[in-house]
Amino acid sequence: MHQLQRREHAGSDTATGDVKIGYVGGGSQGWAHTLINDLAQCEDVSGTVALYDVDHEAAAKNAELGNRVVEQEGASGEWTFEAHRSLEEALDGAEFVICSIQDPPDETFVHDIDVPATYGIYQTVADTVGPGGVFRSLRAIPQYRRIAATVRAHCPDAWVINYTNPMTVCTRALYEEYPDINAIGLCHEVFGTQRLLAELAEKYVAEANDVSAEDIDVNVKGVNHFTWVDEAYWQGHDVFQYLDEELAARKPLPGNDPGDFDGESYWINNHQVAFDLYDTFGLLGAAGDRHLAEFVPWYLDIDEPSEIQRWGIRLTPSSARVDDGDGPAKMERYLSGDETFEFKESGEEAVDIVRALLGLEPLKTHVNYPNVGQTPDLTDGAVVETNALITGDRVAPVTAGTLPPEVRSMVQTHVTNQETLVAAGFAGDLDLAFRAFCNDALVTVQPDEAKALFAELVALERDY
Amino acid sequence: MHQLQRREHAGSDTATGDVKIGYVGGGSQGWAHTLINDLAQCEDVSGTVALYDVDHEAAAKNAELGNRVVEQEGASGEWTFEAHRSLEEALDGAEFVICSIQDPPDETFVHDIDVPATYGIYQTVADTVGPGGVFRSLRAIPQYRRIAATVRAHCPDAWVINYTNPMTVCTRALYEEYPDINAIGLCHEVFGTQRLLAELAEKYVAEANDVSAEDIDVNVKGVNHFTWVDEAYWQGHDVFQYLDEELAARKPLPGNDPGDFDGESYWINNHQVAFDLYDTFGLLGAAGDRHLAEFVPWYLDIDEPSEIQRWGIRLTPSSARVDDGDGPAKMERYLSGDETFEFKESGEEAVDIVRALLGLEPLKTHVNYPNVGQTPDLTDGAVVETNALITGDRVAPVTAGTLPPEVRSMVQTHVTNQETLVAAGFAGDLDLAFRAFCNDALVTVQPDEAKALFAELVALERDY
Amino acid sequence: MHQLQRREHAGSDTATGDVKIGYVGGGSQGWAHTLINDLAQCEDVSGTVALYDVDHEAAAKNAELGNRVVEQEGASGEWTFEAHRSLEEALDGAEFVICSIQDPPDETFVHDIDVPATYGIYQTVADTVGPGGVFRSLRAIPQYRRIAATVRAHCPDAWVINYTNPMTVCTRALYEEYPDINAIGLCHEVFGTQRLLAELAEKYVAEANDVSAEDIDVNVKGVNHFTWVDEAYWQGHDVFQYLDEELAARKPLPGNDPGDFDGESYWINNHQVAFDLYDTFGLLGAAGDRHLAEFVPWYLDIDEPSEIQRWGIRLTPSSARVDDGDGPAKMERYLSGDETFEFKESGEEAVDIVRALLGLEPLKTHVNYPNVGQTPDLTDGAVVETNALITGDRVAPVTAGTLPPEVRSMVQTHVTNQETLVAAGFAGDLDLAFRAFCNDALVTVQPDEAKALFAELVALERDY
Amino acid sequence: MHQLQRREHAGSDTATGDVKIGYVGGGSQGWAHTLINDLAQCEDVSGTVALYDVDHEAAAKNAELGNRVVEQEGASGEWTFEAHRSLEEALDGAEFVICSIQDPPDETFVHDIDVPATYGIYQTVADTVGPGGVFRSLRAIPQYRRIAATVRAHCPDAWVINYTNPMTVCTRALYEEYPDINAIGLCHEVFGTQRLLAELAEKYVAEANDVSAEDIDVNVKGVNHFTWVDEAYWQGHDVFQYLDEELAARKPLPGNDPGDFDGESYWINNHQVAFDLYDTFGLLGAAGDRHLAEFVPWYLDIDEPSEIQRWGIRLTPSSARVDDGDGPAKMERYLSGDETFEFKESGEEAVDIVRALLGLEPLKTHVNYPNVGQTPDLTDGAVVETNALITGDRVAPVTAGTLPPEVRSMVQTHVTNQETLVAAGFAGDLDLAFRAFCNDALVTVQPDEAKALFAELVALERDY
Ligand SMILES: [Mg+2]
Ligand SMILES: [Mg+2]
Ligand SMILES: [Mg+2]
Ligand SMILES: [Mg+2]
Structure with a gap:
């Protein structure tokens, strides 16, 4: 013990x-x-x-x-x-x-988002x-x-x-x-799912009030931004039993119309995609909807940007990715002493992980780490996301079990693509990279168009 | 020996x-x-x-x-x-x-083909x-x-x-x-690929004339109608070395325009899809293009039927599947003695296989059989298509080796879907069947549309 | 987090x-x-x-x-x-x-130990x-x-x-x-290894005093009583680095002679077998030597009982397994009130595990649990022993990684035997059980003798 | 086809x-x-x-x-x-x-055989x-x-x-x-098993006369000299059905006494070990008994050489391996023209295999080849022995299926040892080689003796 x-x-x-x-x-x-x-x-x-x-x-x-x-x-x-x-x-x-x-x-952002859009391929995050x-x-x-x-x-x-x-x-x-x-x-994405589940615990468990996201014990499996949760407990209560109730309350999905979120933040997220995936596959998608939507061919099969709002999210235009906000001005105020740096609870884990690895306080969290058995139905050695126990000098992924066959099929396709991209990047082999590109869930265009898009992006980004 | x-x-x-x-x-x-x-x-x-x-x-x-x-x-x-x-x-x-x-x-054919088309999903064979x-x-x-x-x-x-x-x-x-x-x-589909390779042998090997399709020794792997060939020999000549030459001659692909084949047979096949797959993935698709096109999301991403003719094939309309042709009349003529049954070389293997299994003459051919190691990177026990050696009382699949990762990704997705359909059919579980339906390469429509299409087909076909 | x-x-x-x-x-x-x-x-x-x-x-x-x-x-x-x-x-x-x-x-103990001994098969625990x-x-x-x-x-x-x-x-x-x-x-066996490692920490780490066994963080893998440890940390110190030093000090192994422990407890353990396994295989055997010795054919290849004392352990005679000690008398004193039950720190985990599963206090310990990826090179579903994280309603084995090939070979043979014994026990198939019997590490006698021994034990134990 | x-x-x-x-x-x-x-x-x-x-x-x-x-x-x-x-x-x-x-x-032969014998380890072939x-x-x-x-x-x-x-x-x-x-x-060893099965066909199938060994279609799996056969057909007749009858006729096993074969050839073989393995494991050992006996710890657990004769085989003394026979004299007679080289049917396959690989005549035989799925339960890439189909430029192993768990356990241990020996040989790492040495089925002596024997052999053979 x-x-x-x-x-x-x-x-x-x-x-x-x-x-x-x-x-x-x-x-x-x-x-x-x-x-x-x-x-x-x-x-x-x-x-x-x-x-x-x-x-x-x-x-x-x-x-x-x-x-x-x-x-x-x-x-x-x-x-x-x-x-x-x-x-x-x-x-x-x-x-x-x-x-x-x-x-x-x-500029790379602009290319990454705007050029594919001219081929009818829309991306929420890219x-x-x-x-x-x-x-x-x-x-x-x-x-x-x-x-x-x-x-x-x-x-x-x-x-x-x-x-x-x-x-x-x-x-x-x-x-x-x-x-x-x-x-x-x-x-951070899984934390968002824990927050959702914490809200469900509050809503459906009689004695639950102010449930903290980090007290929701979740079993996480998949790859980053396409993670899944199939078990969640809060103090001995099985939170998953309430998902069906919540799903019924949210149906029909999608629950919105194009234009519903025209004035909203580009980062808005209503978990409609997560719930729709749960409805079909029996597992909860465990990342923000903007991420989840990019891993399957369905939600972004749209003819113009506003359509995605049906699912409660927006396309982030490339312009929104360029502006750095008010950071520089704030920094000047800090350094000039005009503004005092205010301490807050960051929610970031890096320092806690440093402490855990130094042997100070063990930690369980979800990490991206090579697959050594934690998800035995995904490629051995590929980087996957699951819980891990972090103690002095050791990060030990916790076994997360297998995925249902169809979910595994979707996740494994991305695992394969990512492995191929790494191989292509190391070998400098663009033909190999194109094989992964074709197998991407959003690339459902005609092969000659896919080749043209790939070539256009290669030409534009050659310099970076 | x-x-x-x-x-x-x-x-x-x-x-x-x-x-x-x-x-x-x-x-x-x-x-x-x-x-x-x-x-x-x-x-x-x-x-x-x-x-x-x-x-x-x-x-x-x-x-x-x-x-x-x-x-x-x-x-x-x-x-x-x-x-x-x-x-x-x-x-x-x-x-x-x-x-x-x-x-x-x-009627089922009509439904299978015509109803999905109203959702923008076109199929060449279905x-x-x-x-x-x-x-x-x-x-x-x-x-x-x-x-x-x-x-x-x-x-x-x-x-x-x-x-x-x-x-x-x-x-x-x-x-x-x-x-x-x-x-x-x-x-039969792989025989068509062997014929193609026989033609290439004739075209590119100096001393080759009248090469018979069955003399092309191919290594086959994959699942039925989405099979692949990665090695081909004719009398010690490596036929694969000529594929690049032939591909270069056929480029650019696709080589046709919509309407080019308006008057042609619905069953026409120019191997353009097979060659395009070879171009991208380095393996030759080993079935007719009408079949191959249905296993990936790209070729049938069309807005109206004639577009597929760019790839040298046609959509088979449901009407073409209904007509039984002149069979009945012919039968009457046979039975009345007005026409004599003419013997021919059928090309069918059943009788040869019967003879092989009776121990008369061993046979090597490609068969669909549970995976016992012949394709070690596909699901164990799933039905796959590879060569097999048939001798007295035994069918022994020949090891075909692994697929390149991206091809495996595509094939395995179909393997998983087919396994799920069998499970769903045995359990009478339509929700499970829908998971496979969503993962089908041609189903890239919005999730609510996919559900509507699935429900419509269930309602129409309930009686069969 | x-x-x-x-x-x-x-x-x-x-x-x-x-x-x-x-x-x-x-x-x-x-x-x-x-x-x-x-x-x-x-x-x-x-x-x-x-x-x-x-x-x-x-x-x-x-x-x-x-x-x-x-x-x-x-x-x-x-x-x-x-x-x-x-x-x-x-x-x-x-x-x-x-x-x-x-x-x-x-009587079964007597048979289990004494009958095999007549065939020259000695067991330390049985x-x-x-x-x-x-x-x-x-x-x-x-x-x-x-x-x-x-x-x-x-x-x-x-x-x-x-x-x-x-x-x-x-x-x-x-x-x-x-x-x-x-x-x-x-x-409990792994706790003994943690105690050994705690002693090494005390001996070799300058600032270490009174190191508690439970503060030694070990990576455990294998099957019960044939477990192995390949990593051990104490407060950020890698304890494994001292094993070689300790091994050198203990060499040559075995360090005793027959008869050296004639008067000692039957349960004595000097970790000589554990260190000898470490010397040969680079991993520390993580159970008492009496257990470890039974899983390989070497240590118990002896001609008479006292020889095993060379390794610092004794054979436990069947007579030592029969005597129940002074339990009954003590019970009478408790119930009559003549003696007060004295509370102690038991070292047992059951109550802590109950509390963890109730969501009160998470726990990491080593457990025997079906293999779901924690030891990916052993049979899927077989019961293996590794660390696990126990939280509210969940036991999640921690990935322990693979074993070196030769150690895996030895462990997997026992995994296979144990799986076969379960199958044989469920089917009531003694022929199947005999296959596992033959593959046991201690059964190196002539096949006709192995059959005779098996039959003799079957006959003797039929009634139980 | x-x-x-x-x-x-x-x-x-x-x-x-x-x-x-x-x-x-x-x-x-x-x-x-x-x-x-x-x-x-x-x-x-x-x-x-x-x-x-x-x-x-x-x-x-x-x-x-x-x-x-x-x-x-x-x-x-x-x-x-x-x-x-x-x-x-x-x-x-x-x-x-x-x-x-x-x-x-x-000299190496002498060492290989005679030195281990001084430690009580007897080998039939070595x-x-x-x-x-x-x-x-x-x-x-x-x-x-x-x-x-x-x-x-x-x-x-x-x-x-x-x-x-x-x-x-x-x-x-x-x-x-x-x-x-x-x-x-x-x-050649599997041919001997085919000969045995041909004899059984002749003995038990009414219409069978002069059955040729090569007409026995066998399914072979395992590693060289520790191969197994689990199916055998002769012209549509399942020969395996007669094994039980033959086994009953041969029982009890072993059927001989020490000394029974004192005057016989050192290469004598009565298939008693093969049948005993069949009796216990349900599969026929498919190599000569002299080979089979070395892969398990039982048969050679003897105290002096003649004991092995109980199983119808003899130990080949090192002296028998040195003498080259009358080869040189014969060669002189050939070259001097005193004797004419007489053509015979050699039974060797090399020339037939050359012809098959040249595309002349396909061949099925058993070969040693890296595992690419033919025996899916043995290590991927290890050299295993199964049937293969040999055609122009290709050797395609035929899927042989899995082994029963206990047989797999024994075979896999040898596979692991052989893989380790190759790794040790390439790395020049004698410690690694010793790990394989310990896991060898015949090495059941005390660890300190095993180390001494290994060291003695290393010292003696250093020069070769
Ligand atoms: Mg992120
Ligand atoms: Mg077909
Ligand atoms: Mg115990
Ligand atoms: Mg040989």
Whole structure:
């Protein structure tokens, strides 16, 4: 028996007193600020964060911000932030490496989304699958090979935590380049499903109030953004028994009309796709509908963008992906002292995972990790998403069981495509990449058109 | 070492002198006449053919014809033909059972093809996959369960040779009902590929003239009508080396325009789909293009029927499936003696297979048979199509090896659907059948439309 | 993320306030007293324990003791103990079923151990494998079928916790009879390995003192009593790095002579076999040496009993298995009030597992459970031993990875034998059981002798 | 359909008119003379045989003999024989390579057999498994790596036909060194089983007389020298039905006493082991008893050599393996013209296989070949023995199905050992080799003795 509570540390705390975290993509204003927030509040680990970014200026500003924040009142962590000009330096001797790479140049987004649309192929996110996902994969692979090679050379035993999409392909590329790497990929989408289930628990279980999403114990299986949940418990209550009731209340699906969400956020999500998948396949789709819709050929079989609103979601136009919002202005205010950095509960897990891997507090969460038996009906070694138990120095995926045959069929097709894309990216073989492109669920156009679209995207993105 | 030539029989010929063949669907005018033709020319086996058909009249006429033909000049076989009123009687004590069931009522064809078309789903054949294939499967399963149960009760060791489509589902249903059954399914489509390769040998090998299709040694793998060939030899020459040359000559693909084949046969086939698949995936599709096109979402992604002619094939309208042609009149002429039955080389293998299973002459051909390792990357136990070696009492599939990952992905999706349809048919579970329906390559419409189409077909075909 | 700490219960405690535990083998004086001890100290669960035993008298005494103990000072749990005359009654409506069956009649032990010895086959324990393990399995299977059938009929959703040996066969028999059963098997042996590793941590890690066995995080894989550990961490320290140092210190192996342990306990264990296996195979055998030695043909290849002492263990003579010790006298003193039941820390997990399954406090421990991917290179569905994460209503085995090929070879042979024994026991097929018998590692005698031994044991044990 | 008869060649015969066969071990007096015999009688292929041997003198004599024999009356083949001083020259441009390597120096045999005997480990053959098989494997691997590397460099598309033992390890080493090699291994043992079955057919089938072994159609599966047959047909008669009758007649087994065969040939074989395996496992062991006995721990669990005679076989003493017989004298008589080479029906298949691979006459036989699905329950890629269909340029193993679990267990253990030995041989890792050594069925001695024996053999054979 192994108690899973927080462990009192025996004697010295050397193991946790001088931790180095290398951060690839350290110039970001989203994820980097979250990390600063979380480390500043972490009481039992301290050390150095080495930021690296192709935009060194941005990394340097983040370092300055980080060092300032840890001195703020309310900050308990002792951390030093440094910006490095070389990836090698940033990772050298690191115990942990966090990857959250700056999105690729804006133009690529525009191509990824707008060019396929001229062929009648619409995408809601375009970051994982679909034509956009394929090309994003091909762009990411060389970057992740380089990261893996640097880890092998400069910090071979480090734990690498990836946040960048396409999650599966990036994480898989790390293992392909350096098979002994210790790497996991983290994504939020399943938390959204846990929130939905928490709401159902509140709605249907008499004594349930203020149910926290993280108290919903879910069995997760599949691949990132096309994950599935087939069991959910809240304090001994089987939450799944209420799904049928909820489904009946939501029917008929889809429940909306084109235009219903014209004024809404591009990121709106009503779980209609998740419930429709549950209705047909008996398993709940466990990612946002914008993601789920891209993995099957049906929902995005539309003639013009507004039609997808029938399912309670919107197409994210490429323009919405370019604008960086008010980040830069905010940063200036922070650095000038005009605005104080406000600590919050981030919901991010990276620091908790660091603590778990340091042996401080075991953790169960869902991770993207090579398949070693956790989903025995998917390709061995492919990166899949399931729960894992994280303890000192070990990430052990929890067995999630098999998928129903038809769901497995859909998931496995994407697993195969992603494996093929990694192989194609490593070999520089565009013909091979095209085989995966054809097998993508959204590519149902005539073969000569598919070839033309592929060639057009290759030509446009050759430079990146 | 086992010599594969014809074997001289030692002593008595009891093993082959009194063979009983039960024939389910014995009232047909196509396949039954071929069997009469072939048995009448078979010198080393004799016995009885017991014909059974729901249309007893038709079976009786075929019996009369058969008995008359074996007395004709030029007939060497000694066979008696009998028509039976019960399936049980026809199969009782049989060593062989041939199934070539009368097509289902005409209306079902109309529904199978015309109703999906109103949803924008076009099918070239509609006998194996696509909405038509799904419903044809659901209709066939109860019939094949009954056949298998009758075999178990009346001739448990008989070899069952199936010709009816959907080939995979029918053959699989036999094994599902009676796991110890000895059954194989036979189909012509690969012969067409061998003919194509024979033509290529003639065209590209200097010394090759009059190459016979059956002399092309091919490695076959996949499922019926979605088979693939990855190796072909003619007398030690690797025919595959010429495929690229031929592909280059045929490019660009597709090579036609809508309307190009308006006046042609509905069954026309130019191997453009087969070559396009070869171009993309590196393996030759090994069935007629009308079949191949239905297994992937691309070629039939058309807005109106004539568009498919770009690929050198036509949609077969439901009307073309109803007309039985001049069969009945011909039969009358045969029976009245106005026309003599003319013997021909049928190209059918059933009689050769009977002879092989009787230990007379070993045979290698492609068969549909449960997967016992011949295609190790497809579901174990599913019915697949590969070469097999047929010797006395044994059908041993020949290992065909694995498929490239993306081709496997496409084939396995159909394998899964067909397994699910059999499960659904046995359980009478339409919700389960709908899961396979959604995963069909041609079903890329909105989920609510797919449900409506499925429900409409269920309602229309409930009576059959 | 799912926090793994103890959870505060929201509102009512109905889920944990009226729990029924059925106890098969409830007349025992070992395990039953431990359960009474642990439940009496459990603060957050209460309910009823229904004891069933073929020796009803003994169960009734335990019930009386239990009811008395929970009233004692220091007891915090509210539990009622009842003895039932029928298994059905005891299990009816239970949420948990504990099985710790009285050992079979004394004579069987004598046969299991003494008869094989006349053929030169010596066994150290004879409860899992070897001739004794085979026959014990055959005796246990009918009993476990009956338990499973009773669970299906009277408490189909209950969690069954088995403690009886042969662990693998008993647990597997439960699943074979009732595939939807929720059952796990628990064994102490791995704790002994954790203790060994805790000692190594203390010895080799500078800052380590008083290392608790349960703080050693081990990766466990294999089958019960033939488990292996290939990773061990203590607070971020890799304990495995010290194994080689320790091995060098212990060499040469074996380190003793025949007779060295003549006066010692029959249960003595010096981990020499575990270290010798580590030396050869690179993995640490993770059970007591008395168990490990029986799973391979080498250590027990001896000509007379004392030779095994070279490896620091002794043969347990059958006489040592018969004597029940001072249990009965102690019971009398308890019930007469002459002696007070003294609470202790039992080290048993059953109550902690009950609490985890009720959603109170997650637990990671090693369990015997059907293989669903946790050990992907062993037979799917066979009962294997690995870590598992136990949360509300779920037992999720943790992926343990593959074994080195040669170790897998040895383990898989036992997996196969145990699967065959279950099949043989269910079919009542002694010829099939003999095939497993021959493949047992200790059966290396001439085939005619093996047959004679098997027949002799069958004849002797027919009555049980 | 593919007719399997001899094919008339169209037009020119260039494909078969100038074939080069490289022969490694071409100085032998057994196999080389058989090849000369068979080629001299082969009418439809001609070309050159390039002999290579470490004993060049011997190869040169064989070349001289070969050239003389093809000129003899009665010789129909047109072949030229040449002896080469380098392996590279001999194989350069070859279409076929035959390997039948001179046995290793005499002393190794003595060690392989006599040293283990001092530890109480007796071996009947010592060429495949057992301590002798392990060391013979380790000696052979470097030689076979060199052959494979030479094939890759000098005749990458050649078909390599291996006759050398240990068959599995040698053939597997070829594929390990050069994965694209075309190689098969051939062995006679199954023919002996076919002869046994032919005798049973004659004995039990009324109309059967003079049944030829090659007319027995058997389903073969397993690994070389530990093959099994589970189906056998002769002209439509199931020969397996008579095995029980024959077994009853032969019982009790073993049927002899020590000393019964003192004066007999060391190679005597009465199929008692094969029948005993059939009795226990329901499958017929399909190799000579001298081989079969070495793969399980039972039969050779003897205290002195004569005991094995109870099973109708003898131990072959190392002395019997050294003497080369009257070969040299015979050769002198041939070359001097004192004796005429007499043509015979050799029973060897190599020339028939050459003809099949040239597209002349398809052949079914049993071969040793990497597992690609023919035995789906054994390790993928390991070399296994099953039937195969050999046609122009292709060797396609025929699916043989699975083994009963216990037989699979025994066979798979050897498969694992052989895979490990190849890995150990390639890595030069004796510790790894020792793991296989321990798992060998005959190594049931104490671990410290096993280590001592292994070390002694390593020391003795270091020089070879
Ligand atoms: Mg994400
Ligand atoms: Mg067909
Ligand atoms: Mg135990
Ligand atoms: Mg041999």
